[in-house]
Structures are given as structure tokens and as C-alpha cells.
């Protein structure tokens with residue numbers, strides 16, 4: 001197995017796409033495809049913790065995914081609940097700090113309380129910051145941040161001129177974490193689909209046709225190899241040409 005390169009991202013964000021096509025190719029229900037997606041989730045968590053990549057953010061359900069048929073939405077909500085119950089002890093034992101980002105009040109109440117319990121239980125862990133985006137949209141995130149800042153302004157605690165990029169970022173869902181350096185999307189689509197719109201400003205974007213349930217350790221290492229090969233300029237001149 002290829003070794004991961006030395007130059008690692010500090011934060012990886014993954015759009016886990018392709019479960020439906022994986023299921024269709026096997027003639028099984030879409031729900032079975034979503035369930036099969038748990039294996040690569042475990043693998044990515046394990047490897048990121050092992051490599052001491054500080055943060056992993058997984059896109060599990062978008063604001064727009066509410067528009068899918070109720071039976072699919074229902075099976076996904078049940079899967080999130082089951083997966084939380086079955087995985088939380090091991091995640092905690094591994095030292096994973098788990099947080100959820102998204103519009104929580106739209107989630108089933110039972111799921112909301114399990115989420116709160118998982119976050120509280122793992123709050124002191126430091127091996128890996130794991131964020132799961134559920135009912136999440138990048139536009140929602142920006143709007144909720146704007147609302148929070150507007151409330152502070154209205155109360156007199158903040159002046160509009162004090163709203164800087166840093167202050168704004170601190171009101172977003174991933175406050176306190178470095179922006180993702182690497183975004184991976186499986187399933188072959190080359191788009192962001194309303195994921196972390198603000199935070200992906202300078203992420204390296206890696207797209208693979210591999211369907212999420214098939215995403216394996218070698219695929220993750222390939223994405224890390226891609227990341228290591230990029231020269232990140234952040235708008236400046238290439239390192240070699242700056243002399």
C-alpha cells in the first residue's frame with residue numbers, strides 16, 4: 001500500500017456522493033447504498049486520526065436533500081441515529097471529538113438529543129475533530145452567521161465596522177478550526193453542491209469517479225498525494241519566481 005506523503009492537510013472536507021448509484025448498480029435499495037457508506041466513513045476517521053490530520057468534516061445530508069422522497073429521507077435519518085448509537089463508544093475510545101453542523105431544529109427530535117449527547121460525551125477529546133454536516137448548506141451557514149452578528153449589532157454589543165473576515169468566520173459553523181485545505185468529492189460530479197462555501201475559498205479540490213461506498217484507503221492516499229503535489233499560492237507568486 002502506498003505510503004501517505006509527508007505534506008498533509010490540517011483539515012479534510014469530504015462530500016460523500018455516489019451511494020445511490022452504487023446501490024442501483026447492485027440492484028439494491030438506495031438505503032443499502034447509504035448504509036454501505038459507513039465503511040469508508042470509519043476508514044477515513046481511523047486514517048485521519050492515525051496520520052494526526054487535525055480535522056475531518058463529512059457532508060452527510062444537505063439542506064437540499066430534504067427535497068428527496070420521504071422514504072429516502074426517513075431511511076437516512078434512521079441511519080444517522082443507528083450509526084451514532086453503534087459508533088459513539090468506539091469514536092470516544094479513539095479520542096474523537098464529534099460535532100454536528102447544520103440546521104439542527106429541522107432534524108427529528110430523537111436525533112437532536114443523540115447529537116447533543118454525542119457532542120457532550122466527546123467534548124474533551126483531542127485525537128481528531130470530526131464534524132458531520134447534516135441538514136447543512138453553505139448558504140444557510142452564511143445567513144445564520146449574518147443573523148447572529150446582526151443581533152449583536154442590534155443589541156449594541158457590536159459595531160458594523162467591527163465585522164471583519166475573522167469575526168464573520170467566528171460566527172460560522174466551523175469556527176475555531178482551520179479552513180479545509182483539501183476537499184474530496186466522490187461520485188464523479190465536479191461541484192460544491194452548497195457545501196462549505198466560505199471555508200473552501202482556498203481548498204485544493206479533488207474529484208474522483210469512485211462511488212462513496214467503494215472509497216478505500218488507497219483512494220484516500222491518492223487524494224493526499226494529489227494534495228501534496230499542489231503548490232498553494234494563495235494569490236501570491238510561485239515560490240521559485242519570487243526571488
Ligand code: IPE
Pocket residue numbers: 016017018019020021022060061062065076187
Ligand atoms: C450521497 O449519495 C448521499 C446523500 C446525498 C445523502 P447520493 O444519494 O447522492 O448518491 P447518488 O449521487 O444518487 O449516486
Ligand code: IPE
Pocket residue numbers: 015016017059060061062065189191193
Ligand atoms: C451532495 O450530494 C450532498 C451530500 C453528499 C450530502 P448530492 O447528491 O445531494 O448533490 P447533487 O444533487 O448531485 O448536486
Ligand code: MG
Pocket residue numbers: 017018019187
Ligand atoms: Mg448524489
